[in-house]
Amino acid sequence: MNRQRTRSLLAVLGLTGALAGAPIVAAEPAEDPAVQVRWGACPEGVEDPADGPARLHCATVSAPLNYREPEGARIEIMISRLASNSQDKRRGVLLLNPGGPGGAGLDQPKFLAAQGLPADVLDSYDVIGMDTRGVGHSTPVSCGFTDDQAYFGNIPPYAVNDAAITERAPVAQGVAEQCAANDHEGRLRHVSTANMARDLDRIRAALGEDKVSFLGYSYGTALGAAYASMFPQQADRIVLDSNIGDTYLDHDGMRRYGRGMEEAFPDFAEWAAGRHDTYGLGGTPEEVRRTYFTLAERLDANPVDGMDGSLFRFGTFFTLYRPALYAPAAESWKSLLETGRPGPGGGRPPGTGAPSPNDNAWSVFLAVTCNDAEWPEDIQTYHRAVAEDRERYPLYGAAASNLMPCAYWKLGPSEPPVRIDDTGPADVLIVQNQRDPVTPLRGGELLDEKFGGRSRLVTVDGSGHGVYVLGTNPCASDVVTGYLVNGTMPEHDLTCRAG
Template sequence: MKKLVVVTAAAGLTLTGVGVAGAAGRQPTPTPAPAGESAQAVAAGVAWTPCPANDPIEGTKLQGLECGTLKVPLDYAHPHGRQITLALTRAKATDTQHYQGIVLLNRGGPGGHGRDLPTRFAKGTYGLPTSVGATYDWIGFDPRAVGASSIDGSGKGIICDPSFQAPGKARPDYTPASKAEELAWRAKAKAYAEDCGRRYGSALKYMTSANWARDMDSIRAALGQHKTSYYGYSYGTYLGSVYASLFPTHVRRMVLDSVVRPSGVWYDDNLDQDVAFQKRFEIFLTWIAKYDSVYHLGATHDAVKANYYKARAALAKNPVNGQLGPDELDDTMQADAYRDYTWVDHAQALSDYFVKHDAQPLLDQWGGFPTDDFLTQNNYAVYDAVQCVDRQWPTDWKKWDRDNWQLYRQGNKFLTWGNAWYNAPCAYWPVPGGTPVTIKGKKGLPPILIVQATNDAATPYAGGVEVHKRFPNSRLLVENGGINHGVALTPNGDTCANNLVSAYLGWGALPPNKRGADAQCDAPPLPVPGSASAKATSAKADAAAIAK
């Protein structure tokens, strides 16, 4: 689940590793997978070599990791047919005495790259104790068509018409002022979908979450493991749910953090986002008003909101450098509805533009169009490729028009039409959608840990509740008042959630099974402008900490 378009941001606060005591090695060493148990029979495993010092896609982020590749079927119904390549990385366990097997990692999207992820888990960058991290092989992978995983032999993932996201000039206002403007946006979305069809043809129909889960099981089998553990954020929670439903006996431990509602996949879930993002945007505006002595944007929520839309109108009339218009402002500020560690910088940039008439800080926070940014363009192409085929989207634009105008007129103005155009290619996708996997707990599935913030906007709270019900032996950890997307082992710094997740990964500890939430943490306090913690977080902000 994602809508953030062109925002670039910064690397998250490095958290001190929490002390988690206990016997991380109480679980038995995983045994090799029996022949024929995997989605794809193991042929030759993965040959690991040191990752390059300067990877063509990830740059220096893979230093210290091992790299490898794995061939898997494009179509699992024909396992010996056309093969595609998955690119993998590994941070190998250093505590072999207490070895606990592999953990597959997914940051979300769909379309988020993953080969850089093992380092932060192995080294405890965001709060996992190194005593726990050392007992696992952490496996990063670029899912099919993502990053360095290729479906066409190119050695890279897919990209479609870059001008849809990066036209090189300020885009027309997301909110159409006329039928003609709405038709123009629809034409752009249709052209994008058609370009994807021309480039990748019938291969697009195999870009399903079910096939991504089968790819995960192929990785597990190729690494000689009977079971795998898994950590997924955002869309990665849906991918984990699909995997657990298809391969319940292959799951050892699983953490689903910031959870997609399966029954809403994907059209309804995106409508739900519009309401949740509006709520989060209002929280951000109230926070700005609290610090009017710093930002001078208004001492009340309503005053700040009015000034935001005045700034938006000014940008519509006169885009900065001809590029940063109202859509680009919304895209920048949308990051603030994902996480609070961008608030200080973004509020200051908005203040500089509106109060001081200095647009440079706002330009810096926006970051420009991703014309030549492979990962951003690739992320969006894969986002569409997966969501558009997991389930059939409405093809009658009258439904899109009716649903989005209804939400907009109910007061959900911040995200609604931007989200509609972000997803609009699915109305014209060149291959039909299918039937999603039924998400359901099955015999042999161990208890999984679900982590959910009550005010998450990208994956609203109802998603965590629903998945908890679908997996009856799961445990639900709720962050009360939490507003960040991605609760544990992220830059957000929730020590309570970090401790509970670390205990689960360390030795399988779970909270007692209760009615409703099984464990609760209070959300960390909101940032304070000028404080040491706010400055440290701002200096290290990282939009790639998790996929948005």
């Protein structure tokens, strides 16, 4: 799989209180005759020349850095377009978001088409990808992360004991201070879900559309929910796939990662148990689970080849994103059991201090996550959460509830989180695997509850992160395609059987 497709596939990526600043009055449509789109060639690397002639065109849309100061500093949002296959059948535009926050999405239209986005959808829409504000070819932000800082990305390392949380505190604080120190242009504080939703409406206006449809995965569900809530009359058909549960990710939302791994791991354990003769990980799912803890605790005590228990747990969590990753993970476990080493590529490469290729993605993830909501600042809150989740979700709870740089973030939030609007049109289709490691089923249920009569929830008896196009369930695919093409919304919530 080429780099562009891998990037689209894996972009991921899973509190109350008074918030600083007054809400920004910017839920009005972004009608601006000065905004226009001039399509041209996309930047190098967006498409792979080996795939044949370029199919995407790209353009930039100007937006205010700060919507409170619309005449002030500007930023550029780069978008891409895969034009409709049939102008006779074209009904509008379909905006995409691959997740993150921080996922680059210019190549996503072509990626989804290659993965099997139905022809009826490609006929019905100009499919629009984008690098959201701060990301990639849009006006970027950077915390200046090096390759040995950004390894765990958006998930804290597993806290093997209480002392590990205390040791994490100065690291998390240092990251927050580093981001603030590197924010030379003053952009980081304005990278938020609310502003990204405002940017979506700038894009709508620039494309000359009265309404836009939207398909978002993972964090893209938060962005889509925010857009449908802030601009309900401009939202057409909204599909939210693999849901974090609201328009923002806070500490409670992050803790659901632990729950997600508990719900998704049994599928891997059953798969591995059925191949015990090949991998030797255990003849029953219970034995495979015990093998997980045996290996994790062994690596806690004696890391090998750059792999410690925290990295082993992270790798297993990531394995559960897609069943296609089960086999290489099982090979690594087998190597650990037989030789004490993880096998080729199994450990963490040594840090060089060089700029990280993940700097931009992780910088945007932190900016959005920390700017969107208040996070606990008392370290004892994290001590209690880790202790609780180590018991409730022993596979991974002590990572998901661990200390984040958001505890020390000084740049935001500047406005309250976007509140779900349940009074708009019934135009939100929520799709969700029952066993998803990073956005568990509860996230889809929460979002459906908050939208009320505006939404329908389609749950799939399946495992992994991503349902529509990224999954293989024909029932869910037919429901989503029917909605995007014909506007056919299920009368009631429904469950699609495995298959």
